[in-house]
Amino acid sequence: xxxxxxxxxxxxxxNPGKAPEIAALLGGNYEIVTAGELNLPEPAETETTFGGxxxxxxxxxxxxxxxxxxxxxxxLSVSALDGAPGIFSARWAGPGKDFAAAIAKVxxxxxxxxxxxxxxxxxxxxxxxxxxxxxxxVEGRVDGxxxxxPRGDRGFGYDPIFVPAGESRTYSEMDRxxxxxxxxxxxxxxxxxxxLID
Ligand code: IMP
Numbered sequence: 001x002x003x004x005x006x007x008x009x010x011x012x013x014x015n016p017g018k019a020p021e022i023a024a025l026l027g028g029n030y031e032i033v034t035a036g037e038l039n040l041p042e043p044a045e046t047e048t049t050f051g052g053x054x055x056x057x058x059x060x061x062x063x064x065x066x067x068x069x070x071x072x073x074x075x076l077s078v079s080a081l082d083g084a085p086g087i088f089s090a091r092w093a094g095p096g097k098d099f100a101a102a103i104a105k106v107x108x109x110x111x112x113x114x115x116x117x118x119x120x121x122x123x124x125x126x127x128x129x130x131x132x133x134x135x136x137x138v139e140g141r142v143d144g145x146x147x148x149x150p151r152g153d154r155g156f157g158y159d160p161i162f163v164p165a166g167e168s169r170t171y172s173e174m175d176r177x178x179x180x181x182x183x184x185x186x187x188x189x190x191x192x193x194x195x196l197i198d
Contacts, residue, residue, distance in 0.1 A: 001134050003068070003196045005029045009128075012061035012071035014042060022070070025189040027197065040064045045087070050074065050125035051137045053087060058129035066131045074124040074184065076158045078106060078146065080115035089158065099157055100150075106161065107148050118146045120162065124188040128196060136195055140187030155179065 003009070007030060011019055014036035023032045035042070043060040047053045050073045057071035075089030085092040085106070092102040110118070121143045129135040143165050150160030152172025159171035159179075171179050180186055 001128075001130060001136065001196065002198055003030065003128070006031070008033060008067055010035060010038065010040075010061050010065045010067050010069040012040075012057040012069050022072075025185070027193060035061045035065075035069075038065055045073070048087065050087060050123050051127070051139060054125040054127035055129070055135050055137050058127035059135055062129040062131045068128065068130055070126065070128050072124060072126050072185075072188075074122065076106075076162065077121050077123060078110070079119040079121075080113050080117040081106070081109050084109070093157075103150055103158060103161055106146070106158070110146070120144060120146050122158075122162065122184040124184040126188045126192050128192070136192075138188055138191040138195060140184045140189070140191060142182070142184045142187065 009030050009032055011022055011032050011034045013034055016034060016036065019032045019034050023030060040061055043056060045053045045056065047056050053073040054071045057073070058069045061069035061071065073087065075086055077083040077086045085102070092105055093099045094101065121141050124140045125137060127135055127137045145163050146161045147163055147170060148161060150172070151170045152160050154175065155172045162171050163169065164171065
């Protein structure tokens, strides 16, 4: 199964800001419409892995729209916390998307664990589903170290505490193009393009 230039792809998100970013990461050439624009309901994210949740969202949007759908799921995994917050990364910030609180929770859990290990990684899973069944899933990952207190004022989510391997600055201290030159999302999209675009 391939993505054909010019085809319409339903993006399984209700965040309109994601559409231009994902269109660019796919290399242009596609008409992107969001699940929100089509008024498709959002499914509950009931799977236990990033890939599972991406697949669930893509399949749901493809089945309801009758078109090819793309979904992503991403998050931060901390080694000393057995991979938490993982698929619960967004949920740790609560309905108010309070990432200062989510970061404080990571720090507290690390202190409680007694571990000195600050290694962590970001994962981005992408799934593309066709309405008649097939679904392709890929993942990109970037390893790094957590630092406290948080540093920098750019980016989003857990960026202020994550220093990617080989760097001394957090993602929040880098500008967006520097971060996205080799982020988990960039790596996942490279794999997706290799798998699905000729
Ligand atoms: P999703 O929208 O369900 O995939 O949730 C992703 C969550 O993981 C976001 O809300 C962020 O908390 C976190 N996350 C994913 N990618 C990044 C990143 O590049 N920087 C910081 N946080 C991220």
